[in-house]
Amino acid sequence: MNRIDQRFTDLRAAGKKGFVAYIAAGDPSLEITREIVLALEEAGADIIELGLPFSDPLADGIVNQMAADRALKAGATTAKIIELIKDIRTVSQVPLVLFTYLNPIYTYGFERFHADAAAAGADGVLVLDLPPDEAVLNKELMEGAGLRNIRLIAPTTPKERIALIGQEAQGFIYYVSREGVTGAQTSLATGIGEQVALIQSASQTPVAVGFGISNPDQARTVASMADAVVVGSAIVKLIEQHGTSPDLLVKLRDFVKPLVDAVKSV
8 A cells, every 4th residue: 555545544543633744855955854854754744745846936935945945056856856765765664745846847757757756665746736637638647656646725726626636636635724825824724624624525535734834733723624734834944944953853853743742632
């Protein structure tokens, strides 16, 4: 079974909710990214999203944009990140999702990207700018070589489109809880529970909610409404602040563990 599917199966059997962590792969370096992944797993992360650095990440806020820029300047490439996944797989089986835009995949070679990523040990791919109704127009865009195609649903997505996405969803559905770009927020968006319920009525695929979650209270509240909680920008910001510090991994675990505990307490 795919690691993402297995993790959600195990969580449901245990009556627990999942914690998904996002980081920019290669920030502050590929070597440290490997250690960050292991630290996140140690802190209790169920799934880790690795953002492929891209020069024009339009869906990302300034925190993630700058992280992608730092990763590119540090020499991160798609090929090197795939090699990083292969290295991580020698010591960890934590589910890994590649979070990316379509351009880096096509630059690498679409079929080759999926084959190499799957062979390295990636479990899923989330392409932010590839709508499912566009993907079906080209056969190669639907072939994942074993990678789960994670789909996005936004607050503005109409019911009929939710039904379409829900029918084809794999791994988990990422519900973007607010309009706009990524970034930590002081308060949660409204209507999360209603939207998650609507998505769950259209699909058996687990629903993970992200965009703006940055503290344990927010994580606990969202976990009570969804199958999993995604935290990204708040983690990326911490890496930005302490990326060159020898205490980075300790600070990372100390920040993430209360978030995980809050999610698991529901």
